Amino acid sequence: MLKLNRVTKNYAEFQAVKSVSLKINQGEIYGIIGASGAGKSTLLRIMNLLEVPDEGEVEVNGQTLTSMSGKQLRQARKSIGMIFQHFNLVANKTVYENVVVALELADFPKNERRNRVLECLQFVGLESMMDKYPAQLSGGQKQRVAIARALATNPQVLLCDEPTSALDPGTTADILGVLENINKSLGVTIVVVSHEMEVIKSICHTVTIMSDGEIYDTVSCKPKGMQRKENHPQYFVEELTKDVELDHA
Amino acid sequence: MLETLTQYETEIWQAIAETFVMVGVSILAAVIIGLPVGTLLFLCRKGNLLENQFVFSIVNLLVNIIRSFPFLLLVVFLIPFTRLMIGTAIGTAAATVPLSIIAIAHYSRLVEQSLLDVPKGVIEAAISMGASVKDVVFKFIYVEARSGLVLGLTTSIISFISYSTIMGVVGGGGIGDFAIRYGYQQFKTDLMMYVIIIMIILVQLIQFIGTSIARIIDKR
Numbered sequence: 001m002l003k004l005n006r007v008t009k010n011y012a013e014f015q016a017v018k019s020v021s022l023k024i025n026q027g028e029i030y031g032i033i034g035a036s037g038a039g040k041s042t043l044l045r046i047m048n049l050l051e052v053p054d055e056g057e058v059e060v061n062g063q064t065l066t067s068m069s070g071k072q073l074r075q076a077r078k079s080i081g082m083i084f085q086h087f088n089l090v091a092n093k094t095v096y097e098n099v100v101v102a103l104e105l106a107d108f109p110k111n112e113r114r115n116r117v118l119e120c121l122q123f124v125g126l127e128s129m130m131d132k133y134p135a136q137l138s139g140g141q142k143q144r145v146a147i148a149r150a151l152a153t154n155p156q157v158l159l160c161d162e163p164t165s166a167l168d169p170g171t172t173a174d175i176l177g178v179l180e181n182i183n184k185s186l187g188v189t190i191v192v193v194s195h196e197m198e199v200i201k202s203i204c205h206t207v208t209i210m211s212d213g214e215i216y217d218t219v220s221c222k223p224k225g226m227q228r229k230e231n232h233p234q235y236f237v238e239e240l241t242k243d244v245e246l247d248h249a
Numbered sequence: 250m251l252e253t254l255t256q257y258e259t260e261i262w263q264a265i266a267e268t269f270v271m272v273g274v275s276i277l278a279a280v281i282i283g284l285p286v287g288t289l290l291f292l293c294r295k296g297n298l299l300e301n302q303f304v305f306s307i308v309n310l311l312v313n314i315i316r317s318f319p320f321l322l323l324v325v326f327l328i329p330f331t332r333l334m335i336g337t338a339i340g341t342a343a344a345t346v347p348l349s350i351i352a353i354a355h356y357s358r359l360v361e362q363s364l365l366d367v368p369k370g371v372i373e374a375a376i377s378m379g380a381s382v383k384d385v386v387f388k389f390i391y392v393e394a395r396s397g398l399v400l401g402l403t404t405s406i407i408s409f410i411s412y413s414t415i416m417g418v419v420g421g422g423g424i425g426d427f428a429i430r431y432g433y434q435q436f437k438t439d440l441m442m443y444v445i446i447i448m449i450i451l452v453q454l455i456q457f458i459g460t461s462i463a464r465i466i467d468k469r
């Protein structure tokens with residue numbers, strides 16, 4: 001459903017992505033992990049042509065993005081959602097306005113926009129925050145709005161660049177839960193870039209490890225279903241037991 | 250105070266009206282032409298949406314040249330152009346030409362600076378949603394930069410008032426010209442003081458309104 005064929009990205013002399021090929025299956029949660037500067041974000045941004053590769057092809061939903069006109073590309077991007085580490089909401093728009101703009105861009109029928117926005121906000125549990133501005137929300141809530149915005153146009157793929165790296169552990173777990181739910185209940189293919197092992201381990205079906213602009217390895221993994229209990233107090237006890245010896249007071 | 254003012258009432262109102270015309274036209278020019286020019290500067294800048302070194306350099310140079318003229322010299326320099334546009338280089342209408350030119354250059358620079366403050370990530374999010382350049386500008390950049398745009402316009406309007414005070418040299422009239430002709434040249438120092446007070450109040454008022462609007466529309 002998403003294919004990269006020998007994509008290369010250069011910044012002047014520096015090669016950030018070196019002839020990378022990969023294939024992501026429909027309905028998968030695909031993780032990309034690696035050290036800072038490995039080229040993960042660049043690779044992800046190549047997937048919706050936010051970065052235009054110097055060489056290679058990008059294929060999403062059977063369409064070759066790299067051979068499209070500007071207009072076709074804009075159209076194709078409406079079925080590729082994206083969320084970011086710093087949320088990138090419009091601070092001067094309310095939660096509602098932030099989501100509805102995605103529908104305006106997609107020429108979604110005017111009289112159905114409101115219902116669609118409410119539906120998406122309900123999905124992320126924020127319908128009551130509709131008239132608030134991003135500055136009035138917590139980090140986790142902002143990311144939920146960004147997710148609602150990305151989902152509004154019913155994308156087939158959701159690209160996530162460090163979606164939880166600006167969040168605390170509890171909120172990280174919530175957001176990962178939302179992503180997992182999107183994948184399960186809506187069948188959306190998800191690509192997650194992260195430098196945090198916990199994030200990748202807890203939700204990804206396939207994981208690619210990047211290093212110096214290249215794919216080091218790709219493995220598939222099954223979550224053992226013990227992760228997301230982070231909000232339960234017992235989680236903290238278990239986490240502590242992993243690394244330190246406990247003595248109950 | 251009231252005595253001197255009532256004595257010159259008609260002249261003062263006339264001068265105020267002339268100032269309003271000159272500053273009003275400058276504001277229109279700033280918004281209708283300066284805003285797009287500033288946006289073009291922003292978009293053509295290196296690394297931005299319409300990156301274009303050639304267009305950027307030319308527009309940038311033009312704006313710099315206009316802004317580096319001492320304003321009085323710009324007015325004189327533009328006389329042939331003004332005559333071409335209006336048919337005459339003398340009078341309030343003619344005065345609006347050089348004022349509009351400086352207004353465009355002045356405000357476009359402030360627009361460019363306000364737009365540069367918009368977080369790159371917001372623009373990226375817009376592009377990732379399939380927004381065209383026009384959509385990015387109108388639905389994202391202007392929305393996010395709106396309080397900066399208002400503050401910039403406020404600063405510009407105050408400068409336009411100041412620029413307009415010297416338009417007496419081409420018969421543009423206005424409140425500054427009045428202060429010089431009646432107050433300074435006819436030694437009516439009190440009259441000049443009153444005019445200055447009127448201008449201070451006017452500028453305070455504009456700044457207050459501009460700052461308040463900018464604060465109200467800023468949700469960041």
Ligand SMILES: Nc1ncnc2c1ncn2[C@@H]1O[C@H](COP(=O)(O)OP(=O)(O)O)[C@@H](O)[C@H]1O
Pocket residue numbers: 011016034035036037038039040041042043
């Ligand atoms: N716009 C750019 N200009 C120059 N170098 C860049 C640019 N974007 C990324 N890089 C470089 O490319 C490399 C990979 O960056 P990135 O994909 O952001 O890494 P990661 O997301 O894995 O931390 C880094 O060394 C970074 O400095």
Ligand SMILES: [Mg+2]
Pocket residue numbers: 040041042162
């Ligand atoms: Mg990164």
